[in-house]
Structures are given as structure tokens and as C-alpha cells.
Amino acid sequence: MTTAVRKGARPVDLVWLTWRQHRWLLVVTAVAIGGFVVCCQLAQPSGQGVRVAPDWIAFLNTLAPVYAGLVAVFWGAPLLAREYEQRTHLLVWGLDVSPVRWLFSKTVLLAAVAAVLAVVLGMAGTAIASEGPFSVVGFEYWPPIQVVYVVFGLALGTTVSVMVRRTVLSMVATLVGFTAVRVLIAKLARPVYLPPVRSIAPLADWPRIEPFALVVDQGNLDAAGNLVPQDMLIQCALGGGTSLSGDAMSACQKKLGVTQTFSDYQPVERLLDFHLIETAIFLVLSAGLLLLAWRLVRRQGAL
Amino acid sequence: MSDGIAVTVDDLGKRYRRWPHGSVWALRHCSFELPAGVVAALVGMNGAGKTTLMSVVTGLLAPTEGAVRLGDDASRVSFVAQDKPLYRHFSVTDMLKVGASLNRVWDQRRALRWLERFQIPLDRPCGRLSGGQQAQVAFAIALGSCPSLLLLDEPLSNLDPLARREVTKELLGEVADTGLTVLLSTHVVAELGGVADHLLLLAAGTLLEQGDVDDLLASHVRYVGPRSDTSPGPGQILQARHTDRQSTFLVRLASDSAPRVDPPWTTQTVTLEDLVLVRLEMARSGVRGVAA
Numbered sequence: 001m002t003t004a005v006r007k008g009a010r011p012v013d014l015v016w017l018t019w020r021q022h023r024w025l026l027v028v029t030a031v032a033i034g035g036f037v038v039c040c041q042l043a044q045p046s047g048q049g050v051r052v053a054p055d056w057i058a059f060l061n062t063l064a065p066v067y068a069g070l071v072a073v074f075w076g077a078p079l080l081a082r083e084y085e086q087r088t089h090l091l092v093w094g095l096d097v098s099p100v101r102w103l104f105s106k107t108v109l110l111a112a113v114a115a116v117l118a119v120v121l122g123m124a125g126t127a128i129a130s131e132g133p134f135s136v137v138g139f140e141y142w143p144p145i146q147v148v149y150v151v152f153g154l155a156l157g158t159t160v161s162v163m164v165r166r167t168v169l170s171m172v173a174t175l176v177g178f179t180a181v182r183v184l185i186a187k188l189a190r191p192v193y194l195p196p197v198r199s200i201a202p203l204a205d206w207p208r209i210e211p212f213a214l215v216v217d218q219g220n221l222d223a224a225g226n227l228v229p230q231d232m233l234i235q236c237a238l239g240g241g242t243s244l245s246g247d248a249m250s251a252c253q254k255k256l257g258v259t260q261t262f263s264d265y266q267p268v269e270r271l272l273d274f275h276l277i278e279t280a281i282f283l284v285l286s287a288g289l290l291l292l293a294w295r296l297v298r299r300q301g302a303l
Numbered sequence: 304m305s306d307g308i309a310v311t312v313d314d315l316g317k318r319y320r321r322w323p324h325g326s327v328w329a330l331r332h333c334s335f336e337l338p339a340g341v342v343a344a345l346v347g348m349n350g351a352g353k354t355t356l357m358s359v360v361t362g363l364l365a366p367t368e369g370a371v372r373l374g375d376d377a378s379r380v381s382f383v384a385q386d387k388p389l390y391r392h393f394s395v396t397d398m399l400k401v402g403a404s405l406n407r408v409w410d411q412r413r414a415l416r417w418l419e420r421f422q423i424p425l426d427r428p429c430g431r432l433s434g435g436q437q438a439q440v441a442f443a444i445a446l447g448s449c450p451s452l453l454l455l456d457e458p459l460s461n462l463d464p465l466a467r468r469e470v471t472k473e474l475l476g477e478v479a480d481t482g483l484t485v486l487l488s489t490h491v492v493a494e495l496g497g498v499a500d501h502l503l504l505l506a507a508g509t510l511l512e513q514g515d516v517d518d519l520l521a522s523h524v525r526y527v528g529p530r531s532d533t534s535p536g537p538g539q540i541l542q543a544r545h546t547d548r549q550s551t552f553l554v555r556l557a558s559d560s561a562p563r564v565d566p567p568w569t570t571q572t573v574t575l576e577d578l579v580l581v582r583l584e585m586a587r588s589g590v591r592g593v594a595a
Binding site for chain 2: 003004005006007008009010013014016017020021086087088089090091092093094095096097102299
């Protein structure tokens with residue numbers, strides 16, 4: 001009798017299937033990350049602080065936000081959509097493996113590989129990020145945050161592909177969704193994770209800001225500390241005309257009671273807190289998406 | 304093996320939500336039993352609910368109401384979907400490995416035997432096989448899973464006529480050898496001759512007719528004779544056809560009555576194809592139930 005009887009698909013079987021299905025994607029991505037690491041090594045500051053090729057660094061730094069997006073679009077979005085499109089989900093789910101187990105084994109395995117690559121990317125990138133810890137690249141190369149970005153990207157792609165079921169449409173929707181979430185969080189939410197610190201200075205001086213801080217807001221205050229909008233000041237100084245003179249500005253500052261200026265900023269000591277807050281946000285989003293995908297797959301069935 | 308019940312379907316219903324237009328029942332009040340070891344044909348026009356019924360029996364789709372119970376001998380179900388889906392970049396050997404690694408039970412020799420019979424190259428990517436060859440790989444995986452109930456959705460649809468006959472013959476061989484129960488769907492009624500020994504006739508989501516093919520054929524008869532408005536013999540008229548000189552009545556006999564007509568009337572046996580077409584025609588013109 002050649003019939004093999006066993007308990008069912010072992011983890012190693014699902015590893016094999018995932019590798020066999022996605023090996024080219026994994027290899028190409030790994031090679032690309034490897035190339036990135038080599039370039040980062042070449043572009044690193046030499047002993048004298050001279051960079052070999054500043055243009056490279058600018059280019060390499062644009063890759064920081066791109067990696068997780070590529071994983072979302074090319075790994076996550078087709079994951080289920082392609083199976084639905086080619087009807088192969090009917091084949092695998094008809095075997096002795098439940099759709100939920102199959103889907104989550106694949107997602108977890110791919111997420112693990114993507115996460116390792118994200119750590120490599122983050123570590124190599126941190127070495128060349130020169131624009132300060134709160135700059136986009138400085139902030140986002142932090143390896144754990146690169147990991148949660150790819151996890152979020154995969155979770156988003158997977159969930160979209162459960163809902164959309166068309167590969168190209170799923171990729172487009174994932175790209176739009178991923179970009180929107182990342183930009184909104186980076187531009188709108190990140191500056192206000194914690195209430196900023198306010199530094200105030202008299203008109204003759206500049207507000208003092210700690211080095212490498214993230215400046216959130218700047219403006220004019222009256223003696224009582226109330227905000228005087230910059231628009232109002234400029235309107236006054238223009239006085240209906242089109243040219244702006246220093247004298248007019250001074251006169252208007254007096255007229256509107258502006259006695260001091262301020263800067264709101266996030267001091268650099270908060271960097272770790274900010275990293276942890278953003279990590280937590282993306283982890284919660286990923287968990288919510290995967291829960292949604294799980295419920296949809298269980299409810300929808302195969303057709 | 305063949306004295307049990309392979310599967311019992313009890314008042315099965317499946318409703319699809321069609322956002323934003325409410326919902327539609329693809330299957331309703333569907334009840335039947337399949338004896339183990341039969342080849343059952345699920346016949347219906349496109350859109351009758353065949354694929355839905357098979358997906359629910361396979362377990363790929365949860366029913367909205369009702370239940371599917373597999374017999375004690377029929378715990379393993381294999382399903383070959385209509386498109387015979389395979390991973391296009393996988394070689395045939397890799398596809399068999401998918402079957403072997405994701406199944407609790409796997410018979411590699413049985414799968415290979417099927418592929419050898421149809422001379423399928425094992426090292427070629429599935430995407431480069433012909434449609435017929437892809438179907439054979441899908442069948443091989445289904446058989447390698449050692450099913451006791453095998454569901455085939457339009458199994459012969461992309462096979463050439465010669466392959467159709469061979470596949471049918473080999474499948475019947477598997478049934479005879481292993482006591483396998485087969486439920487195959489088709490909308491080509493002519494394919495069924497000599498293959499199916501059980502019929503499930505589905506139209507618009509409800510079962511019109513079901514039962515042993517021999518019993519069904521024995522309980523239907525056609526009377527042919529001179530032009531007449533009334534049937535010459537016993538039985539409920541399912542179809543009456545008239546030309547200028549001749550009338551034909553296809554009737555369903557009560558279980559204990561035999562056809563008897565006086566000359567010049569004659570009786571003709573009914574083929575499965577006749578019966579299916581008549582019942583589908585009746586369904587289309589709005590006659591639903593036929594009192595047994």
C-alpha cells in the first residue's frame with residue numbers, strides 16, 4: 001500500500017508551498033536589499049567625514065519609504081487575489097488544509113522574511129541617514145519601524161486582496177491605501193504624538209530650539225501669550241499694497257501687540273517614545289486588518 | 304462498500320448577498336441521498352446552481368440553511384473545479400507534491416498511474432500543458448487524495464471526444480475498483496448515456512428530479528399512435544406532441560402500473576436525455592412539481 005496517512009499539512013509543508021509559489025519574489029527582493037546594503041557601505045562617510053557620492057545618498061534615502069510599499073503591492077496584494085483570479089484557491093482549499101490556516105501560514109511566513117529584510121534595510125540605511133533623527137529618512141530607518149511598516153503593508157495587501165479578488169485592482173487599491181495611511185500618519189499624526197514643547201523669545205531674539213528637534217509650529221504672541229496669526233500681521237503690514245517693509249512690520253507688530261515669538265517642537269529625547277508610538281499604531285492597524293481578513297475568509301467561503 | 308449512503312443532503316439552501324441589490328437564492332430546499340459506489344450525474348442548465356451545490360457539499364462554501372452529512376465510509380471528499388485550476392508555474396511533479404503535503408491521506412502511485420495512463424509529462428510546468436492535460440493533472444490530484452466521494456464540476460468540458468471516452472472509462476474503473484462515489488455535473492445531457500446510474504436534475508436552484516436512473520427510466524414511457532387529444536394509456540402526461548397524423552405522449556407511470564395500450568398505439572422506452580429535456584422544458588414553462 002502506497003497510501004500515506006498522517007495528521008495533515010505540517011508547518012514545513014506550508015513553508016515549502018510558500019517558498020515554491022513566491023521564490024522569485026523573495027529572491028528578487030533579497031537581491032535588491034543586498035544591493036542596497038552594498039551601496040550604503042560604499043556611500044558611508046569616510047574617516048574625514050567626506051561622502052563618496054552625495055547624490056547616491058539622496059537617491060538611496062528615497063528608498064526608505066518605498067520598500068514596505070513594494071512589499072504591500074507586490075507581495076501582499078496579489079496573495080489571495082491571484083488565487084481567486086486563477087481559481088486555484090478551489091484546488092488548495094479542497095485539500096485537507098483550511099483556508100484560514102493556509103492564508104495565515106503564508107502571510108506569517110512572508111511577513112517573517114519581509115521583516116528580516118526590513119531590519120537589514122533599516123540598519124544599512126541608518127548608517128547613511130544624515131538629515132537628523134526626526135527627518136523622514138532618519139525617523140523611518142529605525143529597524144523596528146521598518147518591520148511594522150512591512151507587516152502593515154502585507155496585512156493591508158492581504159485584506160484588500162480578500163475583498164477585491166482582482167490582482168491589478170488589488171495592487172492599485174493597496175498602493176493607494178498604503179500611501180494614504182503612511183503619508184497621513186507621517187504628516188498629520190506624527191508631529192503631535194505628544195504635546196510639543198514651546199520655546200518663547202522676545203521680538204529681538206529667536207526662540208531657542210534644541211538641536212535635532214522636530215519643529216511643529218512657529219508664530220507670534222502678544223504680551224498675554226495669545227497667538228497672533230501671521231496672516232493678520234502680514235495683511236496689516238501690506239496695508240492694501242503689495243510690498244512689505246521692515247518698518248511696516250515693526251509698526252504692525254506694535255499695533256497688534258506682538259511682543260514675542262514662539263516655536264513649538266518635539267525635543268530629540270522623545271525620539272524613542274515617538275518610535276514606539278508609531279510602531280504601536282501600525283501594529284494595531286495590522287492586527288485589525290488581519291482580523292478583518294480572517295473574518296472575511298471564514299465568512300465568504302470559496303466562491 | 305456499496306451498501307451504505309455516501310452523502311445525505313438535507314433541505315440545503317444557499318443565498319448569495321448581491322450588494323447593493325439584496326440577495327438571491329442560488330439553491331433552495333435541496334434534499335437527496337447518494338448511495339455509496341454510484342456515479343451520480345448532476346444535470347442542469349448553466350446557472351442552475353450546480354457549482355454552488357458541489358461547493359457546499361465539498362465544504363468550500365457554508366450553506367445558508369440545511370446540512371450536508373457524509374456517510375461513515377465517505378469521510379474524504381475531493382473536488383475538481385470547473386476550470387481545473389493548477390498553479391501554472393508548478394511542474395506536474397510539484398503539483399502532486401502540493402497534494403501530498405497538504406493532505407492527510409495521499410496515494411502517490413494512484414496519482415502517477417492516472418498521469419501515466421494519459422501520458423502527461425511530469426516535468427513540464429502546468430501552464431504549458433494543453434487544457435485536456437491540465438484536466439488530467441487535476442483529476443490525478445483528486446484521485447491521489449483517496450476520496451470516498453469525488454465531485455467533478457463539468458469534468459469533460461475541455462477534453463476532446465477521445466479523451467472524454469477514456470476518462471469516463473477510467474473513472475468507471477476507479478469506481479468499480481475502490482467503491483468510490485462520484486458526483487459529476489454537466490449541462491451536456493448526451494454525455495450521460497451509460498455513465499450515470501443516479502440522476503440529480505437541478506433547475507433554478509431546486510431539484511426537479513432525482514433517483515436511480517434505471518428506476519426513473521422504467522417509470523416513464525412514451526406512447527406513439529394516431530393523432531389524439533387524450534393519452535391512450537395510464538400515467539401522468541409530462542409531454543404531448545402532435546403532428547397532423549401522429550400523437551406522442553411521454554407519461555410518468557405510477558409505481559405499480561405497467562404501460563398497456565391497445566393497437567395501433569405502441570410504447571417506446573424513454574432515454575435519460577429525453578427525460579431530462581422534458582423535465583427541463585416543463586420547468587422553463589413554469590410547471591414545477593409533478594405529483595409522483
